[in-house]
Amino acid sequence: MQVRAWRLARPHVRLLLMQLRLALAAVLRPGVSQYSLPARRDQAATGKIAVLARNTPMSFASLGLIDPLLRNVQHLNYQTPTPVQAKAIPAVLSGRDLMAAAQTGTGKTAGFALPLLQRLVQHGPAVSSNRARVLVLVPTRELAEQVLQSFIAYGKGLDLRFLAAYGGVSINPQMMKLRKGVDVLVATPGRLLDLNRQNAVQFDQVQTLVLDEADRMLDLGFARELNAVFAALPAQRQTLLFSATFTDEIRTMAAGILRGPVNISVSPPNATASKIKQWVVTVDKKNKPDLFMHLVAENNWEHALVFVKTRSGVDYLAAMLDDAGYSVDTIHGDKPQPARLRALERFKTGEVQMLVATDVAARGLDIDDLPLVINVDLPIVAQDYVHRVGRTGRAGASGVAVSLVCADEAPQLAAIEALIRQTLRREEEPGFEAEHRVPQTSATGQLIKKPKKPKKSKVPQAAPGSMQVPSKKPRPQSGENKLKPAAQRAVAAGKGTSLSSGSPFSVQTPRSKPASKAGAGSRKPAGKPAGGRGKRQP
Secondary structure, eight states: OHHHHHHHHHHHHHHHHHHHHHHHHHHHOGGGOSSOHHHHHHHHHHHHHHHHHHHSOOOSGGGTOOHHHHHHHHHTTOOSOOHHHHHHHHHHHTTOOEEEEOOTTSOHHHHHHHHHHHHHHHSSOOOOTTBEEEEEEOSSHHHHHHHHHHHHHHTTTSSOOEEEEOSSSOSHHHHHHHTTOEEEEEEOHHHHHHHHHTTSOBOTTOOEEEEESHHHHHHTTOHHHHHHHHHHSOSSOEEEEEESOOOHHHHHHHHHHOSSOEEEESSOTTOOOTTEEEEEEEOOGGGHHHHHHHHHHHTTOOSEEEEOSSHHHHHHHHHHHHHTTOOEEEEOTTSOHHHHHHHHHHHHHTSOSEEEEOGGGSSSOOOTTOOEEEESSOOSSHHHHHHHHTTSSGGGOOEEEEEEEOGGGHHHHHHHHHHHTSOOEEEOOTTOOOSSOOOOBOTTSOBOOOOOOOOOOOOOOOOTTSOOOOSSOOOOOTTOOOOOHHHHHHHHTTOSOOTTTOOTTSOOOOOOOOOOOOSTTOOOOTTSOTTOOOOOOO
16 A cells, blocks of 8 residues: 555656756756846846956956966066967966967967966976976977077076077087976977987976977978987877967877867968068069069168078078178078077177078067068978068068069969968069069969960061071180179179079079099090990090
8 A cells, every 4th residue: 555655656756856956956057047037137247247358358367377477478568468378378277288270470489388387387396307397399490599588588587497409509518407407498309319319308207298380390301200209208298289380291190199189270270460461573583683682672671581492592692682782691501500590689689681591590580570571482381481471470560571483483382372372462573574474373272374475576587698697696605604793793792602603593404414534634435424434436
């Protein structure tokens, strides 16, 4: 009888329990009931707070940074966080892995340096000898110095040690500084492995790995070195990837080293800053030096960063600028690191008007109010265009980027336009019109049909029996080759290419391999292989 009564009462018990759950939920979460007056008031208040938050500029204090960092940021006149900083700083503070894509000049370095400095102060034991707690990998020496100076500025007054390690300078001072241990080690992959092989640095205390400009490291052939570093690091660590561009290769690498990363993209992938005015001027390759000098004089350009593809091209243009009365300095891979750093400092302080460089300066060069970037040669890798142009228009400022493009560079131009998703405006400078027309391109990366050359007027036929005048000029004899005015100025200045080598911008015809020397002033017979041992033919 009792069992039967319980079965009859069970539906009522279930209903009672359900009512109790709803009542409890209403108490704990007033917003659940859309009919209650307190719930409507709470919803209205929440909406007002959200609108107020959208209309109020975010501050660094709201991101949870400690007072010493806030004072340093204020001293550097940082008013409000940039979009990448606002998204990255909370994620890094929480210990999450991160993959952030932001165009150059948006404050990527502060986006990881500020929260990492705070974590170093608040978490973890003191660093031991020959150890580092934060490891930042960068592709070039210039970027290593730039990141180091940022850490020093942001961490002023903190009891932390910083070091930049890279090749091109003596390794001994770096080994001496590592004996006490450093909290932040900024390094290029090659030099880092050299220090590790000599037991100058061990990785067992590394808490965070930062890959800055990872795509450039792969472009420079550091894939093997990066894999060696990944294998030597502790499995339990925080890993951050920051770059202006992210290729498919980078994303594949990221999938193997990141664990549930926060993905941040504050601008379209591989985009250039919207305030940078960009256009191209079409010209024949051999006329690039003279067009460059013409544009500089015509537009009164007095402060510019000039990119050239080769070291010889850098020296050639520098000699022309020097001969024209401009203060100029150069940066390229063959220049010693101290000289490269001096050139950067002179350019940043305004002592040098023109800095002519190869792509080693495309990254890590932060200059206030740089108005102009000139690409005398387009880069081979399209992503490098984004980094070159990103030297101007930083921190929301405006800038100008001009590229001199010849017909041979049409594929690079198409790849660049496909990457940045826009077709660059073209211009022709009177007196420098290209004889070899540059094919039209589209923002999809395709080359459109090459435009036809303008037809030349036909030479009237000579009367029968009269002497025929040759249509081509006779080739000059040896020793009569004349240099273009640009080359004459470069050689006269004592810089650039020599008389025998000519302009690095001229189109070089392939030469046959010279025969091995058989004696002073002697030459092997035509048709005989160089270095052969056969007898002379009679």
